[in-house]
Amino acid sequence: MEVSKKLEKLKARLLELEGVAVAYSGGVDSNFLLKVAKDTLGDHVIAVTLHAMMHSQREIEEAKQYARNFNVKHIVVNVDNFEVKEFIENNPDRCYHCKKAVFNTVKSVAKEHNIKYVVDGTNLDDLGDYRPGLKALRELNIISPLKECNLTKEDIRVLSKEMKLETFNKPAFACLATRIPYGVKITKEVLRKIEKSEEYLVELGFEQFRVRVHEDIARIEVGKNEIHKFFSEDKLYKTNNKLKEIGFKYVTLDMAGYEMGSMNKAIQK
Structure with a gap:
């Protein structure tokens, strides 16, 4: 599928949802998703960022700046004590328990703002690595529209460059x-x-x-x-x-x- 057709499919999917809370890190994928969501849904979009012990302050500040550039309502939830036992113990399923805690928080924020759907920036390429957190997303009914529309990392970078997003060539940055x-x-x-x-x-x-x-x-x-x-x-x-x-x-x-x-x-x- 041509990249432009994937983009149109993404916009159509977002229109179906009517309003979304974007789980927002400020990385390549979530920044692209937030921009498209804002352009498509206008004020029926919020960005939600969790700031906990495993996040870099620099990444948080960049996310705040990008959200301001898009004129999107951005909610940063500060979690000083990330008390998820399974995360601290750091077993191979760490990411599953962490994602579950994080996205439960995002869902709560969305509910407070009368938004039914939470979306995240998982793309098609993410299915190729060991990512136990994807199971948590399924269990919580988090929608991954980039993945649904078959957008790869390269597609997202190409489209981000066309849209003049600062993050089009931003290196990958994990927790x-x-x-x-x-x-x-x-x-x-x-x-x-x-x-x-x-x-x-x-x-x-x-x-x-x-x-x-x-x-x-x-x-x-x-x-x-x-x-x-x-x-x-x-x-x-x-x-x-x-x-x-x-x-x-x-x-x-x-x-x-x-x-x-x-x-x-x-x-x-």
């Missing part, structure tokens, strides 16, 4: 908990160390990256086309010192580069 191996307890302290380390990589000019945590070791993954940046201007030396200052004992650079979902390999053998 900070994905940097921690399954079975290792998640704490606010470790999440903040990851956040600070990744903020430093932003300052250095890296675009696609992760700082994976293995006990007291920080394993840095950056895009394969960016690894060479470390070998100039003493970046290796400075990064080593900075991440140790943040709290890691050892700092390593993964020579294979960034790989989406690399922490899932341990459970896919």
Whole structure:
């Protein structure tokens, strides 16, 4: 199906729903969905963002700015104590329990605003990775219109560029908990160390990256086309010192580069 036809199908699907609450992270997919929903449904759209321990402050601030640009009512729910036991324990089904808690909150906000449907930015490509959170979406009757309309990540980037959205080439950014191996307890302290380390990589000019945590070791993954940046201007030396200052004992650079979902390999053998 041509990309333009997929877009028309998406608009038609949103019109069927009449009004929606968009579960909004400010990433490529949810930003595209919010823009199309706003253009299609006008004021019958709200954006709902959950700000909890596993979210980067930078991502939250970007989401706020994008929503302002669209002139969309944006509700940010601050959760200081994300007390989901299964999330903290960090077993392989962590994402399922986290999504269930998050989307129950989004549904509550939608109900308060007399909106019947909650939509999210799951796209067709998301079905190819280990994503236990998708089960929670089904159980809660969350609608994924991008997936329904067969929109892939590349489709969304192409359409986002045509619509002049800032996020058309934004790198993928997952919840900070994905940097921690399954079975290792998640704490606010470790999440903040990851956040600070990744903020430093932003300052250095890296675009696609992760700082994976293995006990007291920080394993840095950056895009394969960016690894060479470390070998100039003493970046290796400075990064080593900075991440140790943040709290890691050892700092390593993964020579294979960034790989989406690399922490899932341990459970896919």
